[in-house]
Amino acid sequence: MIQTKAHVVKRESERGHVILTLKAAALAMRLGPGQPILVRPGPGLDPYLPRTFHPLSIQDDLLSIRIPPDADRGHAWLRARSVGETLDCLGPVGRGFRIAAQARRLLCLGEGEWAWTLLSLVEKAVAQGVAVTLAVEATSATRAIPAQRLPLAVEYRLATVDGSRGRRGRISTLLPELLSWADAVAAAGTMAFYQTLAAAIEEQRLLLRHGYAQALYPSTFFCGVGACQTCARDVAGGRRRVCLRGPVFDLADIV
Amino acid sequence: MLDLAPNNKRGLVLHSPIMVGSGGAGNGDCWPSGLTPDMFAAVVTHPVTLRPRRGSEPPRLAELPAGFLLNTGDHNPGFRRLLDQHRTQWRRLGVPLIISLAEGAPGDRAWMAERLEEEPVVAGIELPVREDVNLGELSAAIAAVRRVTTLPLLVKLPSTRAAHLAKACVVAGADALVIGGPPPAVYPASGQALLEGVLGGPIALPFTLRALEKVAALALDAALIASGGIQRRQDVALCLNMGATAVQVRSLLWTDPAAARALAQWGQDPIE
Ligand code: FES
Numbered sequence: 001m002i003q004t005k006a007h008v009v010k011r012e013s014e015r016g017h018v019i020l021t022l023k024a025a026a027l028a029m030r031l032g033p034g035q036p037i038l039v040r041p042g043p044g045l046d047p048y049l050p051r052t053f054h055p056l057s058i059q060d061d062l063l064s065i066r067i068p069p070d071a072d073r074g075h076a077w078l079r080a081r082s083v084g085e086t087l088d089c090l091g092p093v094g095r096g097f098r099i100a101a102q103a104r105r106l107l108c109l110g111e112g113e114w115a116w117t118l119l120s121l122v123e124k125a126v127a128q129g130v131a132v133t134l135a136v137e138a139t140s141a142t143r144a145i146p147a148q149r150l151p152l153a154v155e156y157r158l159a160t161v162d163g164s165r166g167r168r169g170r171i172s173t174l175l176p177e178l179l180s181w182a183d184a185v186a187a188a189g190t191m192a193f194y195q196t197l198a199a200a201i202e203e204q205r206l207l208l209r210h211g212y213a214q215a216l217y218p219s220t221f222f223c224g225v226g227a228c229q230t231c232a233r234d235v236a237g238g239r240r241r242v243c244l245r246g247p248v249f250d251l252a253d254i255v
Numbered sequence: 256m257l258d259l260a261p262n263n264k265r266g267l268v269l270h271s272p273i274m275v276g277s278g279g280a281g282n283g284d285c286w287p288s289g290l291t292p293d294m295f296a297a298v299v300t301h302p303v304t305l306r307p308r309r310g311s312e313p314p315r316l317a318e319l320p321a322g323f324l325l326n327t328g329d330h331n332p333g334f335r336r337l338l339d340q341h342r343t344q345w346r347r348l349g350v351p352l353i354i355s356l357a358e359g360a361p362g363d364r365a366w367m368a369e370r371l372e373e374e375p376v377v378a379g380i381e382l383p384v385r386e387d388v389n390l391g392e393l394s395a396a397i398a399a400v401r402r403v404t405t406l407p408l409l410v411k412l413p414s415t416r417a418a419h420l421a422k423a424c425v426v427a428g429a430d431a432l433v434i435g436g437p438p439p440a441v442y443p444a445s446g447q448a449l450l451e452g453v454l455g456g457p458i459a460l461p462f463t464l465r466a467l468e469k470v471a472a473l474a475l476d477a478a479l480i481a482s483g484g485i486q487r488r489q490d491v492a493l494c495l496n497m498g499a500t501a502v503q504v505r506s507l508l509w510t511d512p513a514a515a516r517a518l519a520q521w522g523q524d525p526i527e
Contacts (some may be wrong), residue, residue, distance in 0.1 A: 226285040
């Protein structure tokens with residue numbers, strides 16, 4: 001992990017979210033898909049806790065973060081940053097997604113806002129020549145990842161709860177078909193989503209074996225180095241600090 | 256050089272007044288970006304109990320204005336495992352290591368303290384004291400530890416009751432007093448149920464200062480170490496001027512390691 005100043009080089013708004021593109025060569029170089037960064041949410045001591053972001057894209061010396069339009073004071077301060085300003089960042093935190101050398105067909109599964117955390121993995125996998133399907137469950141079309149954000153080579157499947165685009169309902173209805181295609185899975189969502197996914201994999205492949213599916217543990221971080229103990233959860237056969245053992249785990253270790 | 260335990264044959268000599276407070280660097284094994292043990296005067300571990308503790312269920316953290324509430328429930332691997340896992344790495348720390356012994360069953364802390372006598376890598380013991388402790392019970396607990404160890408003994412007093420408890424601790428054998436454990440409080444954790452924990456971050460400083468002022472006025476024969484909410488150079492200066500010999504920093508290491516590094520250079524700057 002390093003601490004660095006990141007320069008805001010681009011600011012976009014997207015349905016209330018603000019996407020900041022940051023120039024931070026040393027951080028971008030170390031960062032991989034699924035590894036969060038911690039950003040100070042103000043110039044002083046209040047708000048005090050860093051905010052956790054999973055970069056949407058990591059390219060050369062650039063990375064981008066997406067700040068939600070919520071009531072959080074730290075997020076509000078970050079949304080108000082403009083080009084030319086700097087942010088104090090720490091990262092990367094923990095272990096991210098790995099693309100196994102033998103993976104040929106990668107299924108990326110995202111639930112709601114968590115789906116956005118898969119974008120940098122999608123980009124990396126496509127760049128490595130892996131066939132990628134991104135399947136996303138969103139409450140409505142307006143909350144889903146716009147298709148133009150994805151590399152052309154990606155197959156994009158969408159399920160919307162209100163039926164405004166793609167398959168109506170939950171993503172679980174798509175899983176049998178998608179799982180029969182994939183030789184590797186990477187997921188980002190809630191623990192309930194992971195339970196559903198694990199059950200679908202067991203149905204399809206009889207067993208949820210280690211090495212088939214990875215999942216991003218839904219957590220925010222304080223220190224990111226194992227000191228504060230706030231991220232300890234029951235994973236991988238014991239109570240462990242997610243920032244050290246994860247935040248990306250084998251799915252079999254967290255369900 | 257500073258000595259936190261001048262009346263103790265072993266002494267506890269520090270090269271600067273800036274210590275890492277309990278768990279700030281985990282058990283001396285979790286160093287944030289750009290920080291190394293030798294930058295600090297001493298390192299205090301997380302509180303350890305005789306047997307492993309799973310700690311509190313999540314959430315363990317709630318954000319407050321200018322700080323946070325933390326409740327880890329003394330999550331730790333247990334005394335034996337802590338020593339077995341960390342002994343080798345502790346030998347390379349290069350600065351005094353202080354083991355924090357959490358309260359457990361009666362007699363546990365004395366038992367652990369006695370074992371620590373045989374650990375050459377350990378330079379001192381810190382005993383955190385809970386807020387609702389009874390004075391007689393506290394004196395007896397400190398005296399029990401004092402009887403079995405020659406190691407310098409730091410007693411970490413709750414800031415809200417530090418002045419009331421301080422003298423009894425020194426009489427019972429404390430070499431130094433850590434002022435203090437921030438007060439417990441309750442706050443909602445990110446829209447969820449109320450979390451009960453202790454204050455941390457800048458919000459804790461006024462509690463530390465109040466307790467420090469009152470304990471310093473007692474002029475006890477023990478070094479005072481300020482702990483809780485210390486973030487900036489002016490916070491350190493204030494604590495030292497108010498009678499502290501040293502200070503402990505913790506969450507600053509997590510939120511701004513560069514600022515912690517600058518603070519750790521205290522004394523190397525001609526201004527001080
Ligand atoms: S975030 Fe501090 S231990 Fe994981």
